[in-house]
Amino acid sequence: MRGCLIGRFQPFHNGHLQVVERISADVDELVIGIGSADASHTVKNPFTAGERLMMIRKTLEPYEITDYVVPIEDLNRNSVWVSHIQSMAPRFDVAYSNNPLVVRLFEEAEIEVRQTEMFNREDLKGSEIRDGIIEGEGWRECVPDAVAAVIDEIDGVSRLRQIG
Template identity: 65%
Template structure:
């Protein structure tokens, strides 16, 4: 049996990882849909689809589970969203989600949906982890070690801290200063 699990995975964290572990006990294969794949370089969605593919692929390698990681762009049309997902993914038998809208859309399309309790939701929420990254607070214990490695490799903290600086663009516009050509050009 093949399952489907969608998330933005900004970043992929231990709550997601626990969910994948639970799902792996029920299915032989899992499609992991990366939602909002077209968004990146913002405080809400700092990582690219490719970076999230790296995070997920490395993290789930420890499970005895065939996985397919599929980026899914937002289409902003809920009535056809399930059809969009189905057109982009390998066929699946069951969807896993705790998001009320996602559950409703799959159920309306006649697809079985399984829910599970959230795993340590107070600590393992993407927005909380991203804020900790911005504030230079402890976050590494909230994501798999392989995800820490990816975030460090891509200089994800530096990027997130920069894009969270709401004054950045205004400062460049007001001073006429050129935007940096790369993240390496940013001040530490």
């Protein structure tokens, strides 16, 4: 069975890693859709799809997780969003999401949706992590080492401080 998880992953953090590990225990393969793949260089979406793909692939490399990482551009048309994902990703049997709109859209497309446990949501929020990067404190412990290395490699701290 193949599952699908969609997220912006701005950046991919320890909560995302725990969700991926949990889902991977339920499925044979996992499709990770990088949402808002067309957005970058803003405070809400500072990293490109390619940079987020690097973050995810380098983080998952040591784990035995069979996965596909697929960039998904925004359509801003909810009625065709699921079919857009299906056209961009390998076939999947079940979708994972806690977002009420995403759950609704997959259910309307008659795709099974499973909700995932949220891990340390108070500290592991993308917006809080991005704020920490801008302020220069408390973000590295919220992301896998591989993600911090990618952020350093692309000079992401300077980027966020400049656009923030």
